[in-house]
Amino acid sequence: MALIKTIILPHSPLLIPEIGRANYSFLDKTVVAYKQAGESLKSLGIETIIIISPHGLAQDNAFTLNVSPEMSISLQDFGFIPPKTVLSGDSLLADQIKNALPDELPMQLISENMLDYGSAIPAYLLKNIIGDFKIIVIIPAENISLEDHFALGKNLNHVIEASDKKIAVLASSDLSHRLKRKSPGGYSPKGAKFDNKLIEFLSDPENAATNIFKMDSKLIKDAGECGLKPITVLLGVLEGMKTEARIFSYQTDFGVGYLSLEFEF
16 A cells, blocks of 8 residues: 655645635635545545644754644634544554654654644645545754655655555645745745746656756845755655656635645656
8 A cells, every 4th residue: 555645736725615705716726736646536536645744843953743643733823713523533544653753854743732724734735535534744844954854755755655554645735935026035036936846857857856956045135935845855755766746736816825736657
């Protein structure tokens, strides 16, 4: 069973109708992408989704793994209180992940029963389609290299492939926040350049990680992104596998790059 799907999805709160309201329809392509992903996961009998979220309690020099047995979804910071939504953590798989990591890839364990919005939004949207599944949340580190995030992904793959569960890995990722004059991070011409380069690299999965490692650090910083580390972890999971990238959608309506992409294998 093991790995059944790997996917990149954005985490805009506007994807939730009660939050997006009049703006919700502008993200119609991304909404469809979520539906396609959710329906596919449901048909495959998904048991556990590992979400790589850039908005949790990040450590400077260690990855973070949430081992809470239950994780609740709260969206009240965005003005919406949904019906109580709780997902079970996959404690056994989380323990296996921690034990599989070498010393040079430090992992900090936390038990946080409230999901950060980078994991809460995709979890909420997918749960509404799939129903119940277990969840693991991994948070990238502030000061650890992209190469080590890739190595984390490779180690995750070893654990996943040894499991008899049906597991998906989801990189919760927004691209540049500086695509337009009214973007949340202000405008930079580097924003579109970064997004275009990254999408180009991801379209060639075999060489994507190598090309990402060569990206100019100033370009990455100026783009104001929050997706590169989760995506790099995901590419590590896929290392050595023959895959093809399938782009569901890429939207920039609100000045942020919202990419929905699946790696088929």
